Amino acid sequence: MSNNKAILIVADSERDSNMYYATGFSAPDTFAFIQRSSERFIITSDLELDRAKSQSKADTVLSFSKYERIAKKRNGKATGLIDIVAVALKEMKIIKLQVPANFSIEYADFLRKDGFKLEVKKDPFFDSREVKNDEEKGDIVATLRNTEKALEKAIDCVRKSIVKDGFLFSSRNRQITSESIRNIINVELMKKGCTAKHTIVSCGEQSCEPHNVGHGPLRANESIIFDVFPKDEKTGYYADISRTIVKGKASRRLKKMYKAVASAQELVFKSAGNGISGDTIHRKVMKHLTSLGFKTGKAKGKMQGFFHGTGHGVGLDVHEPPRISKVKCTLQTGNIVTVEPGLYYPGIGGVRLEDMILITDDGCRNLTKSPKVLEV
Amino acid sequence: MSNNKAILIVADSERDSNMYYATGFSAPDTFAFIQRSSERFIITSDLELDRAKSQSKADTVLSFSKYERIAKKRNGKATGLIDIVAVALKEMKIIKLQVPANFSIEYADFLRKDGFKLEVKKDPFFDSREVKNDEEKGDIVATLRNTEKALEKAIDCVRKSIVKDGFLFSSRNRQITSESIRNIINVELMKKGCTAKHTIVSCGEQSCEPHNVGHGPLRANESIIFDVFPKDEKTGYYADISRTIVKGKASRRLKKMYKAVASAQELVFKSAGNGISGDTIHRKVMKHLTSLGFKTGKAKGKMQGFFHGTGHGVGLDVHEPPRISKVKCTLQTGNIVTVEPGLYYPGIGGVRLEDMILITDDGCRNLTKSPKVLEV
Numbered sequence: 242m243s244n245n246k247a248i249l250i251v252a253d254s255e256r257d258s259n260m261y262y263a264t265g266f267s268a269p270d271t272f273a274f275i276q277r278s279s280e281r282f283i284i285t286s287d288l289e290l291d292r293a294k295s296q297s298k299a300d301t302v303l304s305f306s307k308y309e310r311i312a313k314k315r316n317g318k319a320t321g322l323i324d325i326v327a328v329a330l331k332e333m334k335i336i337k338l339q340v341p342a343n344f345s346i347e348y349a350d351f352l353r354k355d356g357f358k359l360e361v362k363k364d365p366f367f368d369s370r371e372v373k374n375d376e377e378k379g380d381i382v383a384t385l386r387n388t389e390k391a392l393e394k395a396i397d398c399v400r401k402s403i404v405k406d407g408f409l410f411s412s413r414n415r416q417i418t419s420e421s422i423r424n425i426i427n428v429e430l431m432k433k434g435c436t437a438k439h440t441i442v443s444c445g446e447q448s449c450e451p452h453n454v455g456h457g458p459l460r461a462n463e464s465i466i467f468d469v470f471p472k473d474e475k476t477g478y479y480a481d482i483s484r485t486i487v488k489g490k491a492s493r494r495l496k497k498m499y500k501a502v503a504s505a506q507e508l509v510f511k512s513a514g515n516g517i518s519g520d521t522i523h524r525k526v527m528k529h530l531t532s533l534g535f536k537t538g539k540a541k542g543k544m545q546g547f548f549h550g551t552g553h554g555v556g557l558d559v560h561e562p563p564r565i566s567k568v569k570c571t572l573q574t575g576n577i578v579t580v581e582p583g584l585y586y587p588g589i590g591g592v593r594l595e596d597m598i599l600i601t602d603d604g605c606r607n608l609t610k611s612p613k614v615l616e617v
Numbered sequence: 618m619s620n621n622k623a624i625l626i627v628a629d630s631e632r633d634s635n636m637y638y639a640t641g642f643s644a645p646d647t648f649a650f651i652q653r654s655s656e657r658f659i660i661t662s663d664l665e666l667d668r669a670k671s672q673s674k675a676d677t678v679l680s681f682s683k684y685e686r687i688a689k690k691r692n693g694k695a696t697g698l699i700d701i702v703a704v705a706l707k708e709m710k711i712i713k714l715q716v717p718a719n720f721s722i723e724y725a726d727f728l729r730k731d732g733f734k735l736e737v738k739k740d741p742f743f744d745s746r747e748v749k750n751d752e753e754k755g756d757i758v759a760t761l762r763n764t765e766k767a768l769e770k771a772i773d774c775v776r777k778s779i780v781k782d783g784f785l786f787s788s789r790n791r792q793i794t795s796e797s798i799r800n801i802i803n804v805e806l807m808k809k810g811c812t813a814k815h816t817i818v819s820c821g822e823q824s825c826e827p828h829n830v831g832h833g834p835l836r837a838n839e840s841i842i843f844d845v846f847p848k849d850e851k852t853g854y855y856a857d858i859s860r861t862i863v864k865g866k867a868s869r870r871l872k873k874m875y876k877a878v879a880s881a882q883e884l885v886f887k888s889a890g891n892g893i894s895g896d897t898i899h900r901k902v903m904k905h906l907t908s909l910g911f912k913t914g915k916a917k918g919k920m921q922g923f924f925h926g927t928g929h930g931v932g933l934d935v936h937e938p939p940r941i942s943k944v945k946c947t948l949q950t951g952n953i954v955t956v957e958p959g960l961y962y963p964g965i966g967g968v969r970l971e972d973m974i975l976i977t978d979d980g981c982r983n984l985t986k987s988p989k990v991l992e993v
Contacts, residue, residue: 255814255815256632267815268828269815269828269935269936270936286925287920287924287925288827288828288920288924288925289828290920291826291919291920292826292828292829340722342721342722342723343719343721343722343723344721344722344723345718345719345720345722346716346718346719346720346721346722346725346735346737347718347719347720347737347739349722349725350737359722361722361723361726363723424807424808424810427807428804428807428808431800431803431804431807432800432804434800436812436814438631438812438850439631439643439645439850450667450668451664452644452645452664452665452668453668474814474815543667544663544664544666544667548663548664549662549663549664559645560645560646
């Protein structure tokens with residue numbers, strides 16, 4: 242970039258993963274990041290000044306108050322964050338700004354009116370986020386291992402449970418529910434510094450809605466879907482696993498669905514690799530499931546079959562590019578993506594299996610070690 | 618609003634609190650919310666369709682796929698979310714859109730080019746979010762009570778600890794650290810379904826940076842700041858508490874700071890109420906602390922004194938309007954705001970006390986019950 246061009250992000254880095262990626266600094270309140278060539282600046286409040294200096298990747302950390310007086314003089318009234326950022330940009334003689342797709346319209350309108358030229362770069366804003374380096378791989382696998390342990394503990398509870406009248410009870414005669422199992426998973430993960438939100442433990446009909454987190458008593462002989470996707474709060478990196486189990490006996494149809502979903506995963510493991518088209522893989526998976534007799538579409542006003550993507554990138558966001566879906570994409574070495582075909586039929590139940598794979602030059606490597614067993 | 622006008626939000630409701638407030642529906646992926654007069658629409662993927670129908674507040678839930686074919690025909694290529702939303706808006710004959718300040722520039726540019734008129738409404742986007750109704754008050758107080766219990770458990774650990782060579786140890790001779798105490802708080806909260814992130818347990822010099830989460834061994838006779846602000850994942854509502862303690866003996870100067878901060882809180886409790894200016898209260902607090910001999914400013918390149926706001930609204934965001942700070946604002950009945958003066962002096966330590974108050978017609982009510990004791 243020439244000298245009057247810069248990257249600009251104005252966001253908080255706790256929620257905005259591009260901001261966290263750019264700065265390596267986790268802060269709850271909005272601040273500004275400016276990158277001119279390879280020089281990185283942060284402009285933040287006095288409150289965060291010293292912490293940003295010691296914790297962020299920025300070369301220079303500037304304070305709002307440095308520019309506040311000039312900004313006040315300029316517009317003759319109380320100043321907001323974006324007035325201050327504009328003053329700083331003018332001082333740096335920056336005119337052209339590259340901003341992310343989620344850049345605030347309020348800030349954009351202000352800057353454009355103030356003479357800046359904005360170029361919006363669609364996701365991925367930082368191309369390098371799609372290709373994980375060794376540190377990132379290590380961070381993701383560390384979160385994955387903690388997730389596997391928490392999941393195993395939860396599945397173990399179901400395995401050891403006692404069935405009475407079709408419902409599950411602990412050895413202490415407490416009824417086992419979606420909520421109680423979710424709590425076990427989330428608390429185990431929190432002990433390791435990982436926050437899990439919306440952990441799915443859904444049984445029977447509930448498992449037919451892929452994002453239904455599940456509630457109420459778990460039942461024997463019905464599918465139970467687990468989908469756990471926590472973030473390690475120290476590194477910021479996510480992991481994502483799904484497993485489906487049945488306490489007791491699975492129906493013939495559920496077993497067939499499970500086998501189909503597992504074979505769809507195998508198909509992806511064999512197909513994925515550097516330079517391979519993600520949308521082609523997704524279509525292959527759809528075709529494979531259809532060929533096994535599992536139709537997708539609406540029935541009685543509800544979606545059934547396989548009606549979500551095959552996979553998505555995982556990193557500082559739980560869902561990030563690249564996606565293995567109907568949208569065009571080419572996989573490349575260093576991508577870490579999920580492989581999560583699923584089948585959902587009201588009246589029978591839901592099945593989803595989700596592993597994480599690393600794309601390599603000559604194929605892919607499954608990073609997930611959790612066993613796959615339907616009946617427990 | 619006339620019939621060609623509507624509110625539009627396009628975001629995910631897990632991170633965007635306006636979207637969650639508007640829809641009552643928690644979803645991890647971006648979807649669209651349209652409100653024309655009092656009629657509320659959601660447009661979402663097939664994946665979330667059934668869940669949105671059963672869980673959201675929307676009158677009508679529409680699916681992307683309903684508009685996808687038309688959108689494809691219109692622009693002759695693969696369609697994104699915003700193409701689909703534009704088709705739906707045109708079908709509804711909506712032209713004028715009111716969008717929140719954080720509306721995506723990518724979407725805004727697309728819609729404007731497509732002939733829509735966008736009006737950006739600054740925060741608070743929904744004015745009613747500032748005034749908590751009885752259900753919201755109940756939700757916030759419920760989160761607060763869980764926070765108080767977790768905090769008490771953590772303080773109890775410090776209270777019962779054994780001091781050796783100035784460091785704290787448990788009865789099992791394990792060294793007590795910021796990390797171990799933070800873990801106790803976060804795990805206790807997770808047991809209650811509340812996720813706490815960036816919980817602060819900072820000791821000595823670290824406590825002089827207000828947002829330093831703290832790390833390493835805790836020490837006797839130095840200030841330890843706790844700042845805990847979890848979200849109840851079921852209701853979505855936050856709480857926020859800070860306390861400062863010393864295991865052993867506090868220095869004379871630290872005691873004086875503690876007394877000053879506590880008296881600054883009392884000053885706010887006496888001043889706050891319906892119709893009262895928040896910025897006037899903030900200036901009063903600054904003046905009060907200065908009058909007690911506590912100066913604010915830079916010393917040896919570091920900020921010291923009182924260099925953050927006096928308080929902020931708490932609700933679906935941990936920091937939301939109204940703010941008791943230098944920015945103009947008028948408090949009103951039903952606001953729930955923090956009162957958190959602090960003093961920070963490198964070489965002495967940090968002190969912050971934070972309660973949550975409800976603004977009432979004739980003053981305010983302190984919602985926080987945690988005791989305030991410096992030495993434990």
